[in-house]
Amino acid sequence: xxxxxxxxxxxxxxxxxxxxxxxxxxxxxxxxxxxxxxxxxxxxxxxxxxxxxxxxxxxxxxxxxxxxxxxxxxxxxxxxxxxxxxxxxxxxxxxxxxxxxxxxxxxxxxxxxxxxxxxxxxxxxxxxxxxxxxxxxxxxxxxxxxxxxxxxxxxxxxxxxxxxxxxxxxxxxxxxxxxxxxxxxxxxxxxxxxxxxxxxxxxxxxxxxxxxxxxxxxxxxxxxxxxxxxxxxxxxxxxxxxxxxxxxxxxxxxxxxxxxxxxxxxxxxxxxx
Amino acid sequence: xxxxxxxxxxxxxxxxxxxxxxxxxxxxxxxxxxxxxxxxxxxxxxxxxxxxxxxxxxxxxxxxxxxxxxxxxxxxxxxxxxxxxxxxxxxxxxxxxxxxxxxxxxxxxxxxxxxxxxxxxxxxxxxxxxxxxxxxxxxxxxxxxxxxxxxxxxxxxxxxxxxxxxxxxxxxxxxxxxxxxxxxxxxxxxxxxxxxxxxxxxxxxxxxxxxxxxxxxxxxxxxxxxxxxxxxxxxxxxxxxxxxxxxxxxxxxxxxxxxxxxxxxxxxxxxxxxxxxxxxxxxxxxxxxxxxxxxxx
Ligand SMILES: Nc1ncnc2c1ncn2[C@@H]1O[C@H](COP(=O)(O)OP(=O)(O)O)[C@@H](O)[C@H]1O
Ligand SMILES: [Mg+2]
Numbered sequence: 340x341x342x343x344x345x346x347x348x349x350x351x352x353x354x355x356x357x358x359x360x361x362x363x364x365x366x367x368x369x370x371x372x373x374x375x376x377x378x379x380x381x382x383x384x385x386x387x388x389x390x391x392x393x394x395x396x397x398x399x400x401x402x403x404x405x406x407x408x409x410x411x412x413x414x415x416x417x418x419x420x421x422x423x424x425x426x427x428x429x430x431x432x433x434x435x436x437x438x439x440x441x442x443x444x445x446x447x448x449x450x451x452x453x454x455x456x457x458x459x460x461x462x463x464x465x466x467x468x469x470x471x472x473x474x475x476x477x478x479x480x481x482x483x484x485x486x487x488x489x490x491x492x493x494x495x496x497x498x499x500x501x502x503x504x505x506x507x508x509x510x511x512x513x514x515x516x517x518x519x520x521x522x523x524x525x526x527x528x529x530x531x532x533x534x535x536x537x538x539x540x541x542x543x544x545x546x547x548x549x550x551x552x553x554x555x556x557x558x559x560x561x562x563x564x565x566x567x568x569x570x571x572x573x574x575x576x577x578x579x580x581x582x583x584x585x586x587x588x589x590x591x592x593x594x595x596x597x598x599x600x601x602x603x604x605x606x607x608x609x610x611x612x
Numbered sequence: 613x614x615x616x617x618x619x620x621x622x623x624x625x626x627x628x629x630x631x632x633x634x635x636x637x638x639x640x641x642x643x644x645x646x647x648x649x650x651x652x653x654x655x656x657x658x659x660x661x662x663x664x665x666x667x668x669x670x671x672x673x674x675x676x677x678x679x680x681x682x683x684x685x686x687x688x689x690x691x692x693x694x695x696x697x698x699x700x701x702x703x704x705x706x707x708x709x710x711x712x713x714x715x716x717x718x719x720x721x722x723x724x725x726x727x728x729x730x731x732x733x734x735x736x737x738x739x740x741x742x743x744x745x746x747x748x749x750x751x752x753x754x755x756x757x758x759x760x761x762x763x764x765x766x767x768x769x770x771x772x773x774x775x776x777x778x779x780x781x782x783x784x785x786x787x788x789x790x791x792x793x794x795x796x797x798x799x800x801x802x803x804x805x806x807x808x809x810x811x812x813x814x815x816x817x818x819x820x821x822x823x824x825x826x827x828x829x830x831x832x833x834x835x836x837x838x839x840x841x842x843x844x845x846x847x848x849x850x851x852x853x854x855x856x857x858x859x860x861x862x863x864x865x866x867x868x869x870x871x872x873x874x875x876x877x878x879x880x881x882x883x884x885x886x887x888x889x890x891x892x893x894x895x896x897x898x899x900x901x902x903x904x905x906x907x908x909x
Contacts, residue, residue: 401794403790403794406789406790406793407790427793427798428794428796429797429798432795433796437794438794440790440794444790444791444794445791446783446784446787446788447787448783449780449783449784449787453780453783456780457780457781457795457797458795460780460781460796460797461796507796
């Protein structure tokens with residue numbers, strides 16, 4: 340996305356996370372001071388290796404942390420100017436944030452349409468039927484699948500998970516690794532649709548990805564996490580041209596990647612620490 | 613061999629079986645959505661039937677007032693029971709929760725005996741004619757009504773789980789609580805709703821049986837019969853509970869038939885389902901329709 344990306348601070352943030360710490364089971368400190376801003380209507384991506392704490396960050400926002408004995412012990416999470424830390428997940432959904440969990444967690448013993456209708460669980464209006472058609476417009480191949488969702492292919496299940504989020508008519512979607520386990524062609528298709536949904540529905544997105552290249556081409560701004568902290572952030576363009584990013588996240592094979600910390604060329608940002 | 617008696621007993625078995633199926637559905641509803649094994653299911657029938665009896669006989673309300681009031685009472689009863697007793701047990705070991713429901717069962721039996729006494733009491737007659745003749749079979753009108761009520765409940769359950777917002781939410785919660793919560797479903801509400809619906813529908817069954825046999829503590833024995841039914845059908849299968857109910861209903865009547873004709877052991881009616889239970893557990897431990905990953909109890 341080459342179009343003029345401004346500095347995040349100058350835009351209205353719909354979500355701001357301020358220096359949060361997250362602890363699991365009252366002892367395991369996983370997030371050690373994370374701050375990030377998501378401007379309204381944009382796609383922001385959160386990158387980083389396995390175990391960095393990306394999913395934990397999303398769960399802290401959506402409240403799903405509670406279902407795993409996790410807790411935000413420090414800092415604040417503000418959504419549209421209100422503090423939302425440690426609230427129940429159903430409360431957060433009602434406020435307009437919907438998380439698509441990692442690993443396409445659809446309800447396998449229900450049909451596609453039943454899954455979609457459940458996405459609209461918190462809604463009471465009459466537009467649900469129209470919205471199912473709208474989702475089928477984004478994902479035409481889902482319309483042909485009349486059996487149980489458990490029999491869908493991985494890509495179709497991911498599409499269903501995203502479609503289900505759209506059904507909630509949220510203001511913001513938290514997407515956790517939508518490309519996981521999908522073929523490169525499917526990844527391209529899914530990301531294209533994510534961008535369309537963002538533009539046409541005006542839904543803000545916080546996108547967690549391991550596929551940094553794809554994510555940065557979709558997002559306007561990116562953060563890179565490492566072991567519970569933000570290691571680097573910048574506009575997508577900046578990150579795509581960043582030497583360290585190129586070497587460690589964008590080159591493809593990232594199996595034997597060392598930490599940023601061990602790099603001379605990497606100057607650690609002091610901004611939030 | 614007395615064929616007429618055989619046919620009559622099979623028909624009776626099917627009629628009683630649909631009632632077992634309904635009660636088993638109520639049990640499965642709670643097990644599926646809250647993972648609680650409710651040993652107090654039979655007491656729901658008991659309390660429902662006694663409440664309705666009190667409304668009609670003690671307070672002399674007409675049926676069309678007393679009966680709906682009973683259902684409203686049971687709705688509140690189910691919710692209060694869940695919120696006050698079972699919600700604090702969430703996350704406790706399964707055996708502790710089982711102990712709590714066994715305790716509830718004993719408590720309610722004693723409470724009901726204390727309030728209403730130990731004798732069987734009859735409902736005011738609802739039907740003019742005691743029995744009708746269908747294709748040469750004598751069928752009690754009340755039995756016929758129970759069959760109709762059971763079928764309506766089953767169809768109601770089907771539509772509820774297929775189309776209603778709360779029904780879908782219950783299925784989602786049964787599938788995976790975390791996914792359900794990610795969709796904005798309040799698991800607390802689902803749990804309360806499951807207990808409420810289960811209590812209301814069980815009470816309905818209790819009233820129907822009470823009209824046929826009178827109201828007494830024997831009603832809670834249906835709650836014990838539910839175990840062979842759900843273990844045959846599978847602890848977590850609604851369809852299984854209906855099929856299981858019919859099978860157990862017919863089985864106990866057939867056992868009665870063979871016993872009266874040839875064996876003369878006595879009381880086969882009540883014992884046969886439990887023989888069946890043992891055999892099923894040996895050859896098909898997850899029931900006919902159950903899923904594999906549930907704990908046996
Ligand atoms: N429910 C949990 N209980 C305890 N520790 C957890 C839990 N979930 C995640 N963790 C730990 O938190 C760290 C970050 O995990 P996660 O947020 O899933 O990372 P990512 O999504 O970036 O791969 C990991 O070390 C993981 O082991
Ligand atoms: Mg993750």
